[in-house]
Amino acid sequence: MSEQSDTTGKDQTSAKAGETLQPDEEHVTHHSITIDGHAWRYDATAGTITIDTETVRPAASIFYTAFTAVGESGEADIKRPVTFIFNGGPGSASTFLMMGSVGPKRINIPDAAPQPAAPYELSDNTDTLLPASDLVFVDAAGAGFSQIAEEAKKELWSVDGDVKGFSAFIRAWLSRHHRWNSPKYILGESYGTTRGAALAFRLQQDGVALNGLTLLSNILDYAFTFDTSDQYYIGYFPTYAAIAKYHGKAGQGIDMARHLQTARDFANGPLRQALWKGDRLGSDERALVSRRYAELTGLDERYVSDCNLRVMDDRFRKQLLRDEDSIVGRYDGRVRGLDMDRVSETETFVVDDNFLEPPYSSLANAYLRDDLGWQGRAERKSFAGFDWNSPEPGKGWTWWHQLPPRTLSSFGDKTPFPKVTPDLAAAISRLPTLKVLVCNGIYDLATPFGQTEYDIDHLGLAPSLRSNIAFTYYPAGHMVYTSTEGYHKFADDLKRFYASDTAGMPALNERTNQPARPEAD
Structure with missing residues (x-):
């Protein structure tokens, strides 16, 4: 059973937003889940926040689904961590992570096998990350239920514009929900690790310091x-x-x-x-x-x-x-x-993409509309509608990336492809308390773990900071949570990650071929 309530945000940036973009709004439902004998009450919020770019206002209406633990009074604890979670693509909805990993509900389908057609089953996820952190799943601009203004595509459909857009959304969400002083985490998957590494550095420039960063199925250097x-x-x-x-x-x-x-x-x-x-x-x-x-x-x-x-x-x-x-x-x-x-x-x-896309997409639509009460008319899109083969900004994805200041490069301060290892190194170096969990499925042919090991080995970090990063491995593919064994292990690793500080990170590290550490002076 659940109770429902509606709230409409009063911070709409422009009266013209309603002409092309859905207005800022929230729809809240009230739920509970029992984990290890303890009943957790939580609010599920399906909502939108309008963001601007440097030249377009409003530029996009970003859809999110938030799960917030509440006490007996129904109030959230603003001292609890909050984690912003997104898939990759680029230009992907948050469907897979929301329906399959750390949310309070999880899809039940066979592992590593062809999937039957609907109906599909959704059940309580007793391995949810909710006891450790409030959760905010974010759809990229133009994907899921997020909308984008035509004139904003040149900026938001790009490596750096996308990162700035996510930073703008996170800061707006923190303001709306009075969470600026909460511990803050990011969890990104696939291209979401490209975004996540660059976003960790971007947020620092925008006044937000992360406590932790989870990178799942990594691609950090497209070269x-x-x-x-x-x-x-x-x-x-x-x-x-x-x-x-x-x-x-x-x-x-x-x-x-x-x-x-x-x-x-x-x-x-x-x-x-x-x-x-x-x-x-x-x-x-x-x-x-x-x-x-x-x-x-x-x-x-x-x-x-x-x-x-x-x-x-x-x-x-x-x-x-x-x-x-x-x-x-x-x-x-x-x-x-x-x-x-x-x-x-x-x-x-x-083969595997064709097996998984229909059940996840179908159940996400049913869950968001029927269980969480989202009334938006627009069809939920798995991916933003840009042309992968077009080099024209606004029609295709712009791959250029601005490197952090003083990055060693023979190509100047920009690269024609995402290389975000310098961003990750800069974020850790400027905030030595930042901890990073690097998660890898050993059967993943989209983002191979051997390349991830190579990329992390070449961050150029000071010896004292290298232990801020821990590797974990799963008997699974790209979406490690689609494997039953991988899903339970991923949930357990995350709980230990959130409970650790940087001094405890070596205990999480499963990499056996770690480069030798220079001894301290």
Whole structure:
């Protein structure tokens, strides 16, 4: 049972907002959930906040869903932490994180398997993060139920404009709900880690210091994806090995941790050296490296050699289970599907994405409209409607990124692609109490954990700050919470993260191949 109430914000920035954008409003429902014998009362707020850009006012109406613990009096505790949570894309709604991870409700669907059609089931999530923090799930401008003014697309549909927009939303939400003095956290997934790292630094410039930052399924430097450099193949290799072992194609007789460490050592040793030699690589060494590559990944040795030791991730997904007429998922390599064209070198559809999108989208619409009472007429959109292939600002996504001051760069102070490792390093260096949890699914072929390890190793942090960052790993793919085991572990890791300060971060760190720390003077 739930009670409902409506409030309308009085801080509308322009009378013209109603002509193109939905006005600021909130719809509040009252709920409870029992966790470990304790009844938690909470308010669920489906609402919108209008934000401006430097040139457009109003620029966007940002939709959010907030879950706030309340006491017997029905009042929130402003001393509790608040966490702002978003998916990636870029331009994605918050559907997956809201319906599958740390919210007070969670979707119930089979793990790593084809999903049936509706109806779908929603149940109380006793692993919710709500006991540790109030939660605010945010839809990006133009996605979910968020709306965007046509003239604001040039700014908000860009790396830096998006970050400024999220900063504006967070500050407006803190003002509306009197939470400026609450501990503040961010949780971003996928491109949300790109946004999250840059946003941590942006918020500092805008007067907001974060207590903690959770980066789930990371992509912090797009350079390796744009030019498929040697690092591209090295970063992906441990994930290939993990998926091969899961499907019984490699790693027989040893546990996963040992298999992955062997894969890391091979990728950063013999494979890196062979790739570096390029056309100077001799035939004997090529054969030796190809053989070991095949042993660790389950691919055919001749195929590896024919690929010049450079196996693209889409080709790996196609080749691993070719003898079984199957392909594996991009977001979760545990998932397999039928191959519709055996002779094509790439798959005909992304199997796991097609399995998960319908149930999550359907249940998000039902939950927000029927349970939380959102009355907006607009259809909920999984992604903002920009053209991925258009280079024109306002029609496509603008990938340029302004680097923090004094970042070492031979390209000037801007990069034509997101590279936010300098932002993350600057945020930690300027706020040494900032703690960061880096979460990785070992079967994730969208954002491979080997590349994330490389990126974090190259932040350039002072030795005394490197322990601010802890790595955790999950027997799951990109959305680690879609795995039953991964979901429980993720929830437990987050609770320990929120309970820790930076001195306690090493106890959370699961990375076994951490670089050696210089001894203190």
